[in-house]
Amino acid sequence: xxxxxxxxxxxxxxxxxxxxxxxxxxxxxxxxxxxxxxxxxxxxxxxxxxxxxxxxxxxxxxxxxxxxxxxxxxxxxxxxxxxxxxxxxxxxxxxxxxxxxxxxxxxxxxxxxxxxxxxxxxxxxxxxxxxxxxxxxxxxxxxxxxxxxxxxxxxxxxxxxxxxxxxxxxxxxxxxxxxxxxxxxxxxxxxxxxxxxxxxxxxxxxxxxxxxxxxxxxxxxxxxxxxxxxxxxxxxxxxxxxxxxxxxxxxxxxxxxxxxxxxxxxxxxxxxxxxxxxxxxxxxxxxxxxxxxxxxxxxxxxxxxxxxxxxxxxxxxxxxxxxxxxxxxxxxxxxxxxxxxxxxxxxxxxxxxxxxxxxxxxxxxxxxxxxxxxxxxxxxxxxxxxxxxxxxxxxxxxxxxxxxxxxxxxxxxxxxxxxxxxxxxxxxxxxx
Amino acid sequence: xxxxxxxxxxxxxxxxxxxxxxxxxxxxxxxxxxxxxxxxxxxxxxxxxxxxxxxxxxxxxxxxxxxxxxxxxxxxxxxxxxxxxxxxxxxxxxxxxxxxxxxxxxxxxxxxxxxxxxxxxxxxxxxxxxxxxxxxxxxxxxxxxxxxxxxxxxxxxxxxxxxxxxxxxxxxxxxxxxxxxxxxxxxxxxxxxxxxxxxxxxxxxxxxxxxxxxxxxxxxxxxxxxxxxxxxxxxxxxxxxxxxxxxxxxxxxxxxxxxxxxxxxxxxxxxxxxxxxxxxxxxxxxxxxxxxxxxxxxxxxxxxxxxxxxxxxxxxxxxxxxxxxxxxxxxxxxxxxxxxxxxxxxxxxxxxxxxxxxxxxxxxxxxxxxxxxxxxxxxxxxxxxxxxxxxxxxxxxxxxxxxxxxxxxxxxxxxxxxxxxxxxxxxx
Numbered sequence: 001x002x003x004x005x006x007x008x009x010x011x012x013x014x015x016x017x018x019x020x021x022x023x024x025x026x027x028x029x030x031x032x033x034x035x036x037x038x039x040x041x042x043x044x045x046x047x048x049x050x051x052x053x054x055x056x057x058x059x060x061x062x063x064x065x066x067x068x069x070x071x072x073x074x075x076x077x078x079x080x081x082x083x084x085x086x087x088x089x090x091x092x093x094x095x096x097x098x099x100x101x102x103x104x105x106x107x108x109x110x111x112x113x114x115x116x117x118x119x120x121x122x123x124x125x126x127x128x129x130x131x132x133x134x135x136x137x138x139x140x141x142x143x144x145x146x147x148x149x150x151x152x153x154x155x156x157x158x159x160x161x162x163x164x165x166x167x168x169x170x171x172x173x174x175x176x177x178x179x180x181x182x183x184x185x186x187x188x189x190x191x192x193x194x195x196x197x198x199x200x201x202x203x204x205x206x207x208x209x210x211x212x213x214x215x216x217x218x219x220x221x222x223x224x225x226x227x228x229x230x231x232x233x234x235x236x237x238x239x240x241x242x243x244x245x246x247x248x249x250x251x252x253x254x255x256x257x258x259x260x261x262x263x264x265x266x267x268x269x270x271x272x273x274x275x276x277x278x279x280x281x282x283x284x285x286x287x288x289x290x291x292x293x294x295x296x297x298x299x300x301x302x303x304x305x306x307x308x309x310x311x312x313x314x315x316x317x318x319x320x321x322x323x324x325x326x327x328x329x330x331x332x333x334x335x336x337x338x339x340x341x342x343x344x345x346x347x348x349x350x351x352x353x354x355x356x357x358x359x360x361x362x363x364x365x366x367x368x369x370x371x372x373x374x375x376x377x378x379x380x381x382x383x384x385x386x387x388x389x390x391x392x393x394x395x396x397x398x399x400x401x402x403x404x405x406x407x408x409x410x411x412x413x414x415x416x417x418x419x420x421x422x423x424x425x426x427x428x429x430x431x432x
Numbered sequence: 433x434x435x436x437x438x439x440x441x442x443x444x445x446x447x448x449x450x451x452x453x454x455x456x457x458x459x460x461x462x463x464x465x466x467x468x469x470x471x472x473x474x475x476x477x478x479x480x481x482x483x484x485x486x487x488x489x490x491x492x493x494x495x496x497x498x499x500x501x502x503x504x505x506x507x508x509x510x511x512x513x514x515x516x517x518x519x520x521x522x523x524x525x526x527x528x529x530x531x532x533x534x535x536x537x538x539x540x541x542x543x544x545x546x547x548x549x550x551x552x553x554x555x556x557x558x559x560x561x562x563x564x565x566x567x568x569x570x571x572x573x574x575x576x577x578x579x580x581x582x583x584x585x586x587x588x589x590x591x592x593x594x595x596x597x598x599x600x601x602x603x604x605x606x607x608x609x610x611x612x613x614x615x616x617x618x619x620x621x622x623x624x625x626x627x628x629x630x631x632x633x634x635x636x637x638x639x640x641x642x643x644x645x646x647x648x649x650x651x652x653x654x655x656x657x658x659x660x661x662x663x664x665x666x667x668x669x670x671x672x673x674x675x676x677x678x679x680x681x682x683x684x685x686x687x688x689x690x691x692x693x694x695x696x697x698x699x700x701x702x703x704x705x706x707x708x709x710x711x712x713x714x715x716x717x718x719x720x721x722x723x724x725x726x727x728x729x730x731x732x733x734x735x736x737x738x739x740x741x742x743x744x745x746x747x748x749x750x751x752x753x754x755x756x757x758x759x760x761x762x763x764x765x766x767x768x769x770x771x772x773x774x775x776x777x778x779x780x781x782x783x784x785x786x787x788x789x790x791x792x793x794x795x796x797x798x799x800x801x802x803x804x805x806x807x808x809x810x811x812x813x814x815x816x817x818x819x820x821x822x823x824x825x826x827x828x829x830x831x832x833x834x835x836x837x838x839x840x841x842x843x844x845x846x847x848x849x850x851x852x853x854x855x856x857x858x859x860x
Contacts, residue, residue: 084550087516088523092559118516127524 002047003027004405006383009051011036014058014357014372016350019389024056026379029408034375049414054402055387057353058371059103059380060395061360062131062321062334064246064269067093067119068111068161069325073285075196076149078111078161086112090119093325094130096332100398103380103406104364104371107136108225108246108269108322109187111161117182129411132364132380134185137178138163139227140171140213141189145204146196146227162189168212175216185244186217190226190233194295195278200229201250207236214240229300231255238262244363246322247271248311249304256307260314267363270308271322272340273329275301282328305344312345317359320352335395342392349389379408434841435459437473441483441816445806446490446790448783451822456488458812461841466808481847486835487820489786490804491535491813492828493793494563494754494767495702496679499525499551500543500593501758505718507627508581510543510593518544522551525758526562528765532831535813535839536797536804538702539568540658540679540755541619543593549614561844564797564813566617569610570595571660572603572646573621577637578628578660594621600645607649617656617677620646622666626728627707633662633682633733640669647673662733664688671695677796679704679755681744682737689740693747700796703741704755705773706762708734718760734777741778751778752796753789768828775825782822814838816847 004026010019011034023041025033033041067090070081081089090110097105110116116135123130139162141147147162157164163178165171175186190205192198217224218241225244228234231252237245238258245268251259259266279297280289292298308318320337323329341352361371370378383403386394394400404411436458443466444451454468457478465473499522502513513521522542529537542548548567555562571594573579579594589596597603607618622638624631631637650657651674658677661667664685670678671691678701684692692699711718711725712734725731744751753770757763771789774780780788794804802810816836819827827833837845 082546082550083515084519084546085554087519088550088554088559091520091523114514114516118514118520122517122520127520 003045004049004408004410005041005043005046006049006051006056006381007041007043009054009056009383010387011373012055012057012353012388013374014354014361015374016354016358019055019387024373024381026381026405026408029379031373031375031377031379031381034373049383049403051383055384056373057382057384057388058357058361058373059131059382059404059406060101060335060356061104061106061319061364061371062097062102063106063244063267063319063360063363064108064271064322065097065105066108066110066323066325067105067331068109068115069323069331071325071327071330073282073287073327075161076159079149079159081111083112083115087115087118090115091122091128091130093331094119094123094128094133097334098129098131098404098406098411100332100335101382101384101395101401101404102131102334103382103404104132104360106134106244106269106321106363107185108244109136109139109161109227111138113138113163113178114181120184121182131406132370134364135183136185136187136225137175137183139187139189140165140174142166142204142209145198146189146193165209168208171209171212172216175213179216179220179222183222185223185225186213188213188224188226188242190228190236191230191247193227193229194297194300199296200247200300201231203230203232203236205236207239210236210240210242214242234259238266241265243267244269247304249275249300249307251307251311256310256314259311259316263314263316267317267319267359268308268311269319269322269363270304272301272304272344273334273337274323274326275304276340276344277326277328285327287328308345312347317362318345318355319359319363320356333396335393338392338395349392352392353388379405381405383414435464435478437475437478437480438488438814438816439472439480439482441486441488442820443468443806444487444489444786444821446787446804447807448787448791451487451820456806456814458814458838458841461812463806463808463810463812463814466806481816481836481849483816487817488806489815489817489821490790490794490806490810491563491815491837491839492533492768492789493536493538493752493797493804494529494534494757495538495677495700495752495793495796496540496704496755497529497537498540498542498756498758499529499537499764500547501756501764503758503760503763505760507593508591511581511591515544518547519550522547523554523560523562525764526551526555526560526565529563529767530561530837530839530844532765532768533815533828533834533837534563534767535815535837536564536793538566538658538677538754538796539617540702541568541571541593541660543570545570545609546613552616553614563839564803566797567615568658569607569615569618571619571621572597572606572610574598574637574642577631578621578623578625597642600641603642603645604649607646611650611653611655615655617658618646618650619658619660620675621660622669623661623663623680625660625662626730626733629728632729633680634729636663636665636669638666638669640673643669643673643675647675667692671699674698676700677702680737681740682733684740684743689743689747692744692749696747696749700750700752700792701741701744702752702755702796703737705734705737705777706766706769707756707759708737709773709777710759710761714761738777745778745780750792750795751788752792753785765831766829768825771825771828782825785825786821812838812841
């Protein structure tokens with residue numbers, strides 16, 4: 001691993017301070033020096049990256065990722081993909097996230113028992129490129145809940161992207177199976193979802209089932225995540241210590257109080273992209289805005305925006321990411337979430353960026369070494385052409401992300417400034 | 433269309449002609465112009481690559497590839513890998529072949545029903561890098577034959593890398609299933625193998641009725657049949673039933689040789705010598721010391737194979753390199769070793785060995801005349817090689833000597849050229 005010195009850059013360090021001019025030295029997989037002002041770091045024995053005034057910032061963290069969702073226009077299409085194609089797809093998607101500057105992703109659920117675990121292992125062993133990844137289970141759900149895609153005459157579980165349980169003992173067995181496979185996170189579908197036929201305000205899983213899942217998972221030191229749109233499901237999350245709360249649209253004041261009281265522990269990843277794009281931008285795939293309004297999505301978006309603003313005010317951590325991987329929310333376009341945070345929730349660009357970096361390090365359980373440009377931190381870095389604080393949308397543009405470094409190694413090195421023509425090949429000395 | 437002009441190269445065109453200095457213009461996925469000597473091609477609109485005297489030759493073709501074999505020491509270990517890992521492994525291996533200059537591979541058999549098909553499709557869609565690929569079925573075998581890894585108390589078919597059939601109707605079903613999945617070739621295990629001592633290389637296991645049904649079903653859909661055929665009787669079965677791709681053919685008699693010669697415009701032989709040679713010379717590392725390898729019959733088979741294959745070469749039967757890489761003793765990527773084996777054991781000249789891996793390779797890929805040659809109109813699968821492989825075949829085993837690898841007109845590996853970039857190494 002070569003040591004790399006970034007010079008002539010503006011540093012967005014993810015601590016909350018305004019960007020400053022300076023140099024950053026990476027040694028091995030860590031940031032060893034951060035200097036501000038005039039160049040002060042020694043430039044020998046290193047690869048020097050001349051930033052030409054570009055912004056150096058922490059790699060972004062996606063807090064609610066579904067590598068296995070396949071950019072299709074329906075939930076049932078997810079499981080039409082056989083396991084061989086599905087694992088190659090997941091590998092491809094993992095690379096797409098890294099390409100777009102997401103150096104960490106938190107798996108929110110996978111579609112077949114082992115897809116997430118296998119991809120995480122393949123990334124960690126260097127077999128495939130991809131972000132740091134926490135692997136999830138399938139969505140554990142109940143009959144008729146989100147994730148159950150069986151039909152009365154086709155009861156085969158392979159049709160469902162979720163794992164269907166009924167009762168605490170089935171829950172125990174299912175959770176243990178996923179833990180055996182090696183997941184980092186157990187995902188529970190606590191609330192409904194309009195498009196899946198059960199309203200978002202409903203809460204179909206019993207406390208007994210949730211309690212068993214939480215006990216089994218925590219016994220092995222793993223975390224839980226929940227699809228929790230209803231008011232009651234958010235409270236279930238707090239009651240049972242489910243750290244990762246996805247959506248939380250219909251939270252009520254009791255839920256807000258509970259979440260605020262436990263705000264050091266919980267993260268909320270609303271996945272606004274799904275609500276916004278399903279409501280208004282999916283007509284190309286037959287989901288007309290009127291029909292989506294009738295289903296309840298327009299109202300949920302309005303309620304969710306108000307709920308999230310209240311959470312912000314109470315200092316509850318809200319993170320970007322969520323439910324990319326449908327035809328109208330393609331993988332890789334996830335930085336739109338930062339724009340949504342500014343536009344819909346009234347975050348400042350600084351707040352939106354911190355939610356993707358500083359909070360991201362925390363949701364990855366490495367807040368003291370990930371998500372900031374600080375000495376001793378892991379070298380997950382982006383070199384960005386422009387100032388994302390001035391225009392948060394530039395992070396959606398692959399061409400503006402000049403370089404992506406993960407764990408001290410370039411996934412994408414800075415581009416060639418100019419190519420020499422004609423090119424004479426470099427040959428081994430013996431033949432030169 | 434993008435054009436690339438290679439100048440200052442020695443062209444090894446693999447027609448059999450000696451290399452010559454010249455220039456090659458590639459446009460789109462084809463070779464548009466080839467000129468020799470002092471003639472120059474117009475530079476306009478082309479990216480010019482000055483080859484600095486390197487050799488430009490066709491990409492290599494592997495005639496007997498098992499992407500799904502996982503560099504293990506035993507046959508059982510192939511199937512210990514779950515489907516998800518196995519698919520990623522297979523995809524990774526596809527890239528390894530391209531990295532080593534194999535721009536085409538003929539799938540010889542896969543280990544789970546769909547691995548080969550899925551990886552071929554992913555390559556063709558551009559989802560993963562890999563060579564041109566013809567996807568194979570699993571090895572169809574009979575109870576107790578090569579490929580049956582079940583145990584009496586563990587009868588589950590998932591343990592076997594082969595598919596067990598018994599009788600013509602089970603064969604028909606197995607072949608149709610593979611064809612439904614989209615294979616390019618159906619693989620039959622006709623003979624035994626010394627790796628399975630209870631079913632050694634001399635023995636022949638499948639009935640003519642079964643073979644006939646398999647060939648009929650595959651040929652009806654316009655697909656090919658390939659066979660594991662080490663015994664003389666199995667080689668004859670291949671010719672009798674119109675099996676196009678014959679693997680091994682170690683043991684032959686004059687009847688078998690006559691049959692092969694009579695069908696020489698139709699059949700290909702890919703002996704896959706690496707297992708035999710490696711186990712005899714380096715087997716100790718893998719728990720098979722030389723005396724055991726000899727007891728397993730490997731020395732006898734090597735002697736017989738050398739004699740059979742030399743005779744085939746004499747009779748003009750097409751013998752191609754490649755085969756059975758993907759074991760601990762012959763890991764994926766080392767396949768160009770076969771060219772040296774052809775020279776050392778079978779009496780090929782280096783030129784003959786290279787032509788068998790390129791021009792004959794184009795023929796086994798079913799693209800005769802347009803693949804495996806550097807000629808105008810041919811598909812642009814090209815290697816830029818640092819040195820002269822005719823004077824030293826080992827160069828082709830050295831990835832670092834492959835300066836550029838082009839498949840279908842696109843650089844899989846672009847030559848290193850002097851460019852200025854935003855980053856620059858500053859020595860200490």
